[in-house]
Amino acid sequence: MVAQGLEKRFGDFTAVAGIDFSISRGESFGFLGPNGAGKTSTMRMVACMSPHTGGQLSVLGMDPRTSGSTIRSRIGLVPQQDSLDDELTVEDNLYLYGRYFDLPKRLIRERAVRLLEFAQLTERAKDKVEPLSGGMKRRLTIARSLISEPELLILDEPTTGLDPQARHLLWDRLYRLKSQGVTLVITTHYMDEAEQLCDRLVVMDKGRIVAEGSPRALIEQHSTREVVELRFGLDQQHQGATAIADLAERIEVLPDRVLLYVHDGDAAVAEVHRRGLLPESSLVRRSTLEDVFLRLTGRSLVD
Amino acid sequence: MTDQLLESGARPQPTVGWPGWLRVTSVYAHTYRRTWRSSMSASFLFPVLYLAAMGVGLGSLIDHHAGGIDGVRYLDFLAPGLLAGTVLQIAVAEATYPVVGAVKWTRVYWAMLASPLGTDDLVLGFLVWIAVRMAMVSAIFLGVMAAFGTVRSPLGLLVVPVSMIAGVAFAAPVASYAVLSTNDQGFAAINRFIVVPLFLFSTTFFPLHQLPVGLRVVAQLTPLFHGVNLTRALCLGQIAPLQNAADLLYLVVLAGASTLSCAASFKKRLVQ
Structure with missing residues (x-):
């Protein structure tokens, strides 16, 4: 076709x-x-x-x-x-x-x-x-x-x-x-x-x-290998994000959490802690197609 | 899963060789089997009740006081009119809700169009099905009339093909409206303002000369008038060659023209 x-x-x-x-x-x-x-x-x-x-x-x-x-x-x-x-x-x-x-x-x-x-x-x-x-x-x-x-x-x-x-x-x-x-x-x-x-x-x-x-190629092309999801307290979200912006290839601040797009997630989390920041929770995961999708089509509702 | 679900993709499919419209008609027939009992008994009960009440009951009064209508018993006058009126009502009903339903509710038309069938197959198959249904309806009605002794001529058998043509002539314009409508609100209006007045005033219950002159012309322009006229002439065996040829021509032209308009509407709605 x-x-x-x-x-x-x-x-x-x-x-x-x-x-x-x-x-x-x-x-x-x-x-x-x-x-x-x-x-x-x-x-x-x-x-x-x-x-x-x-x-x-x-x-x-x-x-x-x-x-x-x-x-x-x-x-x-x-x-x-x-x-x-x-x-x-x-x-x-x-x-x-x-x-x-x-x-x-x-x-x-x-x-x-x-x-x-x-x-x-x-x-x-x-x-x-x-x-x-x-x-x-x-x-x-x-x-x-x-x-x-x-x-x-x-x-x-x-x-x-x-x-x-x-x-x-x-x-x-x-x-x-x-x-x-x-x-x-x-x-x-x-x-x-x-x-x-x-x-x-x-x-x-x-x-x-x-x-x-291919799904894999799209992830490689449009995202990083891993993503770190950090939750700070609601009012410290921006403060936290500014302090660690240099750690990631790309950083995204959402209302409830901060996403760090990095190659090595564990290293990034260790660095966050070394800088004395204490997020309420942190999660390291592989990049997914969803990250690519949201990056390409945006997070705002379309309809 | 033990075996291959698909034996081979590119192998040509064995087919029966039926044209598309016939496949569509056969699908209607298959689906109809589900409701045929209630549908058939309605087709039988309606004429029995009407002919008994109006033809025999009311008719004896009219025959007694007015000596029948145009030289025939009221029952003989009424029965063919009712037959044609019934064809109108059923044809219109089949062309409203079932058509919009197949577009919007069951979405059967969309399923058909994902197959090799095209919109012309849908239209033709539907109208042929209408013709088949009208053949059944009119044959049952004729049977009831025969039992009441009101089929006065063997020509009455020709009412079956006439009803098939008339059914298409009534159904096709309505279907071509229905397929384009986005809801069913117009259908009540069609019934109230078109079907019921036609049913009452197309010389079904009384002869044309009872109408005021102005309305006579209007009545003669409507399709049911010609259906009633032709059906009555055949049942009574009183053919007026010129008038009845005109009746037939009217129905054939309306059926043909509205089939074309139906094909255009289906295409407009379903091929976007």
Whole structure:
């Protein structure tokens, strides 16, 4: 999949302002960004459901403008909002979705058995969808998107709103798909999800790509190896920060704590103590993608 | 997980070979199976109750005092009008909440559009389903009419295809409004200000010459008038060739034009 200068406008509003990326077969690629960054608009263009208004896009080597239907027959989409028929059974939801793709009944039934097992929903096959939990519905949506055995699976915020158990189960299922050679394109605003699942990712902000690389490379590029989190008493926050500003490559003063971006966290903490400062608590941790994300997209709320 | 979930990505998928619209129609049919009992019994009860109360009860009074309407018993006059009016009501109902629901609540249209199906398939499949539903509704209604002895001509069987066309002509304009609406508040107004007046004044219950002259013209411009006219002519076996050809033409043109407008509205709303 290749995009060059890809753009999406709705009237005067520009949702995606010219982005470039390329995703190879079998890769697992993430789009990170705060709400409103243009991730979903990008996914809808890539899924050939929404025509792009500028730039070039090629999916599975084809042009969505002319071959949308053919491309869609070979990709699976897990939309941000579930679109299951609550009144129908789990099984029927899979069956009808397979019929959208014109698959033969027998083939759908065969695949449905395997997919329900995959989604751990075999016991609920004959139940209506309505009373299922959020996690179950999400797993069913993913199972449904696999009924056509897609080469490319697009997941728009697959685990938003799920509890940790459900998220970990979903990650495991997605990891299995990836190991079977399915190309995954994932949007998320969960950093741990991106670190778990993505070989490579881009960070989007305000319709643009602001960084690109593997999770590790992005951390190396945009953050330090370790981060020290210090809590001083509320009124000593700034005082403390000024006294140690020279210790770190970058320092960030938040309302409740001070973050020191350093190469060696323990050494920095020792130096803080040597200078006679006594923070209420100190924590040394590795830099995460979240540090990169916040650095690139800012800490202020976007919507 | 014992086996591979996906055997191979690039292998071409085996398909049945149905066109997109037919797949959509079959999905409606599959979903309908869930409610067909209540839906069918309503289609049966409504004509039984109405024909008994108004056709037989009220009708005997009218026949006694006015000697029927235009030379036929009131029951024979009323029944075809009610049939056409029922087609209007059900077609409009199917084109309001279910359409906006498929966009906003169940989001079924979005699920369909993530597959190889396109908006034209959605529109055509939906309207064909409406035609199928209207065939069922009108066939049941005709059966009830036959039991009341009011189908006076074998031409009455043609009411089934006429109802299919009329159903599309009523449903398509409403669906093309519904798909663009952001909530369901307009639907009550459609019922109050369009469906109910049409139902009451399209010569369903009394002949055209009972209306004041000005309103006669208005009545003749509305779609249900032509549906009633044609249905009544076929059931009574009293064909007025020119007038009935015009009725049919009106319905066919409305069905065709509003199918196109429906296709444009679906595209506008769903492909952004």
